[in-house]
Amino acid sequence: xxxxxxxxxxxxxxxxxxxxxxxxxxxxxxxxxxxxxxxxxxxxxxxxxxxxxxxxxxxxxxxxxxxxxxxxxxxxxxxxxxxxxxxxxxxxxxxxxxxxxxxxxxxxxxxxxxxxxxxxxxxxxxxxxxxxxxxxxxxxxxxxxxxxxxxxxxxxxxxxxxxxxxxxxxxxxxxxxxxxxxxxxxxxxxxxxxxxxxxxxxxxxxxxxxxxxxxxxxxxxxxxxxxxxxxxxxxxxx
Amino acid sequence: xxxxxxxxxxxxxxxxxxxxxxxxxxxxxxxxxxxxxxxxxxxxxxxxxxxxxxxxxxxxxxxxxxxxxxxxxxxxxxxxxxxxxxxxxxxxxxxxxxxxxxxxxxxxxxxxxxxxxxxxxxxxxxxxx
Numbered sequence: 001x002x003x004x005x006x007x008x009x010x011x012x013x014x015x016x017x018x019x020x021x022x023x024x025x026x027x028x029x030x031x032x033x034x035x036x037x038x039x040x041x042x043x044x045x046x047x048x049x050x051x052x053x054x055x056x057x058x059x060x061x062x063x064x065x066x067x068x069x070x071x072x073x074x075x076x077x078x079x080x081x082x083x084x085x086x087x088x089x090x091x092x093x094x095x096x097x098x099x100x101x102x103x104x105x106x107x108x109x110x111x112x113x114x115x116x117x118x119x120x121x122x123x124x125x126x127x128x129x130x131x132x133x134x135x136x137x138x139x140x141x142x143x144x145x146x147x148x149x150x151x152x153x154x155x156x157x158x159x160x161x162x163x164x165x166x167x168x169x170x171x172x173x174x175x176x177x178x179x180x181x182x183x184x185x186x187x188x189x190x191x192x193x194x195x196x197x198x199x200x201x202x203x204x205x206x207x208x209x210x211x212x213x214x215x216x217x218x219x220x221x222x223x224x225x226x227x228x229x230x231x232x233x234x235x236x237x238x
Numbered sequence: 239x240x241x242x243x244x245x246x247x248x249x250x251x252x253x254x255x256x257x258x259x260x261x262x263x264x265x266x267x268x269x270x271x272x273x274x275x276x277x278x279x280x281x282x283x284x285x286x287x288x289x290x291x292x293x294x295x296x297x298x299x300x301x302x303x304x305x306x307x308x309x310x311x312x313x314x315x316x317x318x319x320x321x322x323x324x325x326x327x328x329x330x331x332x333x334x335x336x337x338x339x340x341x342x343x344x345x346x347x348x349x350x351x352x353x354x355x356x357x358x359x360x361x362x363x364x365x366x367x
Contacts, residue, residue, distance in 0.1 A: 049304060053310060082250050082273075086292045092279075109338055112335050117327045154313075156312055163303065173332075182341075194339045224264060
């Protein structure tokens with residue numbers, strides 16, 4: 001018994017354990033996702049998060065300890081965002097042809113995201129902290145967290161809202177777009193990227209190149225739009 | 239491959255520095271994406287090795303969100319007290335945002351096709367697919 005304890009103490013202090021756990025949980029999530037014919041409801045990020053949170057809670061491991069290992073994966077988000085320039089360049093012609101339509105659509109979408117989140121949060125008596133943290137949820141995490149801090153919200157709670165929004169959009173987005181009868185990959189990608197940033201884009205990358213390019217573009221544009229619109233809206237309303 | 243990985247990191251770093259010095263809230267990686275895009279425009283095409291490097295990263299983009307996603311566990315308590323406004327706002331707002339953006343884009347890109355030159359647009363679209 002003592003020996004197992006010692007091994008556990010050694011392992012849990014080592015970043016390798018939680019790095020490996022992250023990869024294993026994601027591999028399992030991806031396996032389930034692929035077995036289910038890439039059904040969006042079997043989102044691999046969601047499955048991996050559920051597995052890891054369950055393990056961390058049962059072993060009483062803190063998020064800080066987990067993150068010491070997982071940060072190596074987390075770090076790659078930055079370079080990966082830079083790399084989205086490639087799918088975007090591949091669709092450069094298509095983007096240029098409908099530049100104004102893209103700008104107007106993302107701006108409208110951005111306004112919808114901010115206003116509807118604030119309205120519903122307030123109507124259902126959410127605390128001010130919750131509403132501030134909800135309002136930038138469709139923007140990519142670093143922008144959303146910066147905005148929440150600026151407005152007096154909780155950056156770490158905002159990060160949670162951003163992640164949930166991303167997973168939710170990737171899960172239900174395809175069904176909504178099918179219901180609306182939207183077949184154009186550019187419009188589908190743009191909608192997913194505006195509503196659910198990088199997690200939506202990650203899903204789009206596995207489905208269609210055009211959708212991925214437009215989704216990545218929408219993510220970038222919505223980050224800008226939210227950063228400009230949200231502080232103005234917030235000061236007008238409160 | 240290594241030189242293009244270096245290029246990506248340089249764009250990232252330059253983006254971070256631009257965001258810091260100009261004190262703008264746009265994240266460094268997004269500015270880095272614009273810089274890499276400008277590089278491609280100037281270069282005129284995508285170098286094969288750059289494509290290999292970025293495809294390797296982007297094929298597993300979902301994985302990179304897992305550590306941040308696990309952060310959900312930090313706020314279980316607050317989310318329990320405000321679960322109704324949070325879940326209602328997240329679900330409704332996500333559905334609305336996707337619907338509005340997609341309909342707006344479809345509507346705006348369909349408009350010019352109506353007056354006269356419909357056949358042209360149709361052949362163009364088929365070639366594009």
